[in-house]
Amino acid sequence: MITADVVSFSYGRTLVLDGVEVAVAPGQVVGxxxxxxxxxxxxxxxxYAALTPRAGLVALDEKPIGDLRxxxxxxxxxxxxxxGSGELPLTVADTVLLxxxxxxxxxxxPGRGDHRIAAAALARVGVRHxxxxxxxxxxxxxxxxxxxxxxxxxxxxxxxxxEPTNHLDIRYQHEVLALVRRLGVTTVVVLHxxxxxxxxxxxxxxxxxxxxxxxxxxxxxxRPEVLEPVYGIGVQRIATDDGVQLLFRPLDHEEKPA
Amino acid sequence: xxxxxxxxxxLVDDHEPEDDLGHAARRRSTVLWVGGLSAGLLVTLVxxxxxxxxxxxxxxxxxxxxxxxVGWPSEVVWTPAQDSIVWRVRLPRVILGALVGAxxxxxxxxxxxxxxxLLADPYLLGVTSGASTGAAAxxxxxxxxxxxxxxxxxxxxxxxxxxxxxxxxxxxAGGRITSLRLLMAGVAVGYxxxxxxxxxxxxxDSAEGARSVLFWLLGSLSLARWSIPLAVVVVVVCLTIxxxxxxxxxxxxxxxxxxxxxxxxxxxxxxxxxxLVVVSLCVGSIVAASGGIGFVGLVIPHVxxxxxxxxxxxxxxxxxxxxxxxxxxxxxxxxTVLEPxxxxxxxxxxxxxxxFLLILVRRFHASGA
Numbered sequence: 001m002i003t004a005d006v007v008s009f010s011y012g013r014t015l016v017l018d019g020v021e022v023a024v025a026p027g028q029v030v031g032x033x034x035x036x037x038x039x040x041x042x043x044x045x046x047x048y049a050a051l052t053p054r055a056g057l058v059a060l061d062e063k064p065i066g067d068l069r070x071x072x073x074x075x076x077x078x079x080x081x082x083x084g085s086g087e088l089p090l091t092v093a094d095t096v097l098l099x100x101x102x103x104x105x106x107x108x109x110p111g112r113g114d115h116r117i118a119a120a121a122l123a124r125v126g127v128r129h130x131x132x133x134x135x136x137x138x139x140x141x142x143x144x145x146x147x148x149x150x151x152x153x154x155x156x157x158x159x160x161x162x163e164p165t166n167h168l169d170i171r172y173q174h175e176v177l178a179l180v181r182r183l184g185v186t187t188v189v190v191l192h193x194x195x196x197x198x199x200x201x202x203x204x205x206x207x208x209x210x211x212x213x214x215x216x217x218x219x220x221x222x223r224p225e226v227l228e229p230v231y232g233i234g235v236q237r238i239a240t241d242d243g244v245q246l247l248f249r250p251l252d253h254e255e256k257p258a
Numbered sequence: 259x260x261x262x263x264x265x266x267x268x269l270v271d272d273h274e275p276e277d278d279l280g281h282a283a284r285r286r287s288t289v290l291w292v293g294g295l296s297a298g299l300l301v302t303l304v305x306x307x308x309x310x311x312x313x314x315x316x317x318x319x320x321x322x323x324x325x326x327x328v329g330w331p332s333e334v335v336w337t338p339a340q341d342s343i344v345w346r347v348r349l350p351r352v353i354l355g356a357l358v359g360a361x362x363x364x365x366x367x368x369x370x371x372x373x374x375x376l377l378a379d380p381y382l383l384g385v386t387s388g389a390s391t392g393a394a395a396x397x398x399x400x401x402x403x404x405x406x407x408x409x410x411x412x413x414x415x416x417x418x419x420x421x422x423x424x425x426x427x428x429x430x431a432g433g434r435i436t437s438l439r440l441l442m443a444g445v446a447v448g449y450x451x452x453x454x455x456x457x458x459x460x461x462x463d464s465a466e467g468a469r470s471v472l473f474w475l476l477g478s479l480s481l482a483r484w485s486i487p488l489a490v491v492v493v494v495v496c497l498t499i500x501x502x503x504x505x506x507x508x509x510x511x512x513x514x515x516x517x518x519x520x521x522x523x524x525x526x527x528x529x530x531x532x533x534l535v536v537v538s539l540c541v542g543s544i545v546a547a548s549g550g551i552g553f554v555g556l557v558i559p560h561v562x563x564x565x566x567x568x569x570x571x572x573x574x575x576x577x578x579x580x581x582x583x584x585x586x587x588x589x590x591x592x593x594t595v596l597e598p599x600x601x602x603x604x605x606x607x608x609x610x611x612x613x614f615l616l617i618l619v620r621r622f623h624a625s626g627a
Contacts, residue, residue, distance in 0.1 A: 050520050075524030082513040086374050090567040093279050101507050102523040109571070112278065119277035131279055154522075224593060 001026050002158060002186060007046055007056035009039075014120050016042045018210040019056070022188075029180065029187040030198040033043075033221075034207035035231055040190045041082070041162055043207065047188060048079050059073050060158065064127075074102035078151035080161040085136045085143065092138070093131040096122055099153030121152040124179065126172075140167030148176060152183075161189040165196060196224050196248050206230060222246060288572045291565055303356065306586045307348045311597055312339075319344055346483070354482035354491065358544045359554055359585025361495040363562070364502050365537045366555030367577050370515040371570065372533050373437040379556035380541045382444040383534070384421035386550030387451035389542070390474035392417020394455050395460040397470050398462040400619035411487045415472060415546035421451055422538035426531075435530050436516075476602035477551035479589050482500050491547050491590055498540040499578050505533075506571030512570075553611025554581055560618045584610075 002024040009017040017039045024030045032040045040255070045051045046058055049065045058065045060076055068076070070155060078099070085095075099121070100114040110118075122128040125145040130138065135146060144167050159180065165173040177200040180187055191197045197204055197218060204221040206214040208230045214221045221227075222244065224235040228251070236247040307323075308314045322344040324330050334341070338368050365380040373382070396413035428443035459468050482488060502509070508529055511519040516526040562577035585603075586611065592603040 007373075048521060050517055070520070070525045071523035073519060077520035077521075079517075081521065082516045085512045087370065087376050088374075088513045090510060090514070090561060090568045093281075094567070095514070096571045097279070098507065098511055098514075098518075098522055101511065104507070106504060110281075115278040115281045116276060119279040122279075123277075128277075155526050193446070 002047060002188060003057075003059045003062075004043065004047060004053075004205050005057045005059070007043070007053040007058060007255045009042055009046055009051060009053050016210050017053070018045070018205070020210070020212055022047075022205055022212075022215075024186055025186055026186050027184055029189065029200060031201035031204045031218075032190045032207060033192075033194060033197050034213070037209075038207040038230075039210045040207055044160055044162055044188065044190055047219060048077055049073060050081075069224055071102050074154065074156070076156050077158040077160065078154035078156040079193065080147050080151045080159075080164050081143075082162050082166070087136070089134045089136060091131070092122070092127070092133050092246055093118070094136050095135045095146055096131075096150045096153055099150035102154060111187075117155070118149075118153045121149040122146070125149045125176065141169060141172060145172065145176070157185050159185050159187045161187070163190050163192060165191070165193065194227070196229060198210060198244055198246065219244075284567075284572075288566055288576070289563070289618050291572075292575050292579065295576065295583065299356065299579055299583050302583050302586050303352055306352045306355075306590050307344055309590050309594060310343070310348060310474070311594075312343055314340055314344060323349065350484050350488055351479050351482040351589070354488060355479050355546060355586045355589045356582035357491050357495045358479070358548045358551065359558075359581035359583070361491075361540050361581075362551065362555040362585070363497060363558035363577040363581025364499050364574050367556075367559040367573055368502055368509065368533055368537055368571065370559055371509045372530055372537075373440050374513060374515070375437065376560070377556070378441070379552075380537065381440065381550055381552070381555070383446070383538055383541065384425050384444055384447040384451060385418040385538065385541045385545050386475065387448045387455065388421025388424075389414040389418040389545040389550065390471050391451045391455045392420070393474050394458045394467055394471050397467045398458055398464055408485070408487055408507065410470070411481070411546045415542050417451075418542035418545050419538060421447055422534070422542065426534055426538075434527050435534075439463045440530075472602075474545070474549040476604035477549035477607075478592075478600070478603055479548050480600065481547065487543075487547050491543050494543045497513050498536055499574065501536055503571065503574045505529075506569070506574060509570035510568075513570075550604070551585070551607055553607045553615075554585055557611045557614050557618070558584060560615075566620075 004020055004022040006019045006021060007017055007018055008015065013102070017054060020043055022030070026080060032043060034040050044049065045054050060068065065073065095116045097110055097114065100110050100118060103114070104256065119128060122131060125148050127142060127145045127149065130142060130146065135143065138146065144164060146163060161180070164176055166174060174197060177196055180189065181200055189201070201218060203216060204218055205212060206221050206226065212229050214226045222237070224237060227235045232251060234249045234251045238245045268560060304316045304319050307319045308316050318336050318340060321331055322336060322341055325332070325334065326345050355408060362380055369378045369380060369382055370376055392413040393410055396410050425443045425447045428447060429439040446465040455471055456620070459471055508524045511522045511524045519526040558577050558581045559573065561582055562573050566572040566576050589603050592601045594604050595601060
């Protein structure tokens with residue numbers, strides 16, 4: 001379980017998060033949605049203690065996240081963040097094996113089990129054949145899948161993902177999120193695509209300029225009257241045979257003739 | 259699974275043949291490289307001791323060393339001059355060369371990972387300028403006279419450490435040490451100390467001071483003998499290599515990025531500070547013993563990565579061995595090519611290193627990595 005209790009954060013004097021409350025129940029997949037600059041990534045970074053909130057408390061299973069040692073935290077919480085790969089020509093195998101790092105003591109080398117888990121994690125996201133390639137030389141979608149494989153290899157019971165479907169083609173967007181759902185671990189995922197959010201999340205948190213604008217099931221949050229003021233875009237909701245689809249059009253300020 | 263996390267059973271299919279992610283092949287290749295290079299280093303040491311103004315056969319070199327080390331062969335069949343050249347003059351020099359080469363190479367690897375810049379080298383931390391300032395001050399003002407015959411080395415070491423501390427403090431202003439801050443602080447402190455040294459020499463108008471500062475800026479192994487500074491270098495370099503090997507995985511994580519390191523349980527700022535302390539102590543000790551020998555710490559890490567990939571668990575030992583072999587041969591050339599005069603070794607390493615770096619840069623871009 002992950003909870004953020006009245007969390008505020010500011011870069012310098014700019015308040016980026018203002019009293020945000022989030023509670024993610026065990027096994028739940030919660031989506032963070034909101035326009036650019038609404039604080040989604042900042043909130044996610046406070047959830048994995050890369051940022052310390054100015055006020056409020058982030059807790060993992062009711063334990064303040066600041067009290068956990070770095071390795072303990074890495075055993076409990078895996079993260080797929082948006083970060084470059086550095087300049088060194090590390091291979092995909094090197095990269096994914098790092099997911100086993102929290103499970104090893106300083107003097108321990110990865111053993112047979114670690115290699116098997118890393119290989120299986122790569123296979124799960126369909127990139128086992130890339131193991132010997134240099135990570136920095138992969139396409140955006142391949143990189144993204146390798147990073148997800150590393151998070152899987154970490155075998156934590158909490159998973160945080162920052163726009164994991166970035167760079168992925170439509171098939172892998174669905175495959176990756178379906179995979180995340182099947183894992184059954186407590187998950188927080190930042191998503192831009194509201195239709196993906198509708199299909200794969202149990203609950204959504206809609207952020208608007210650092211505040212929670214709405215929270216609840218996709219059915220409650222993904223309504224035109226909730227989304228339109230936040231995104232400033234016209235939303236049409238269509239019921240389909242397996243859920244809902246949202247359609248978008250620019251908000252026209254002049255009333256069209258009926 | 260006991261962890262309650264992502265299920266291993268779901269990830270690993272027991273019916274399929276075991277997939278080790280190519281680990282066995284990688285391990286075999288690393289073992290071959292380390293074994294081959296270790297043998298190469300041994301041959302290098304014996305040959306390098308034999309080469310010089312007076313040539314001595316490798317067999318004789320081996321026997322003299324064996325006699326001194328383990329008392330075998332006990333029967334002396336070589337001249338006292340040969341004994342002295344091998345044991346007292348050349349062996350300490352060749353050993354210092356191997357240690358300095360290994361240390362520069364591994365410290366280069368560590369710093370390149372730490373600042374995430376493939377052009378970083380061990381002198382990034384201002385240690386060379388610091389050491390030459392310390393040495394200049396010692397010569398011109400008699401600083402560090404309390405250290406007796408090792409006064410020069412001691413004050414060069416203190417100068418190097420002071421420079422590292424200055425870089426560290428400047429980079430730390432604001433709480434976090436980032437790659438960019440560290441690079442900028444290193445450049446700033448380096449230039450400031452360089453100016454200070456130049457001013458010291460200029461103001462004192464001392465020819466000896468100028469020569470000595472040149473020694474520290476270009477580097478030389480000619481001070482090597484069986485002494486306390488050499489013993490210090492042996493201990494510091496071996497400990498540094500061992501520690502960096504143990505830290506291999508953390509270096510991998512830090513090289514990818516601070517955020518990644520954090521999420522894998524490696525606190526980036528704390529680890530960077532630990533690395534800074536270890537690398538400054540190591541580079542400070544070798545610069546005090548041999549001056550600032552350029553290009554080794556910059557080029558050798560790239561060579562090692564071409565051989566065994568970028569994973570630090572493999573790169574550190576391989577870089578140490580290649581650095582050791584390279585520097586010993588560079589010193590052989592430095593002391594034999596213009597006999598009886600001796601070239602500063604920094605000239606040789608730059609002559610070999612600069613074109614090598616150009617080739618690597620071309621390849622690097624060609625491969626698109």
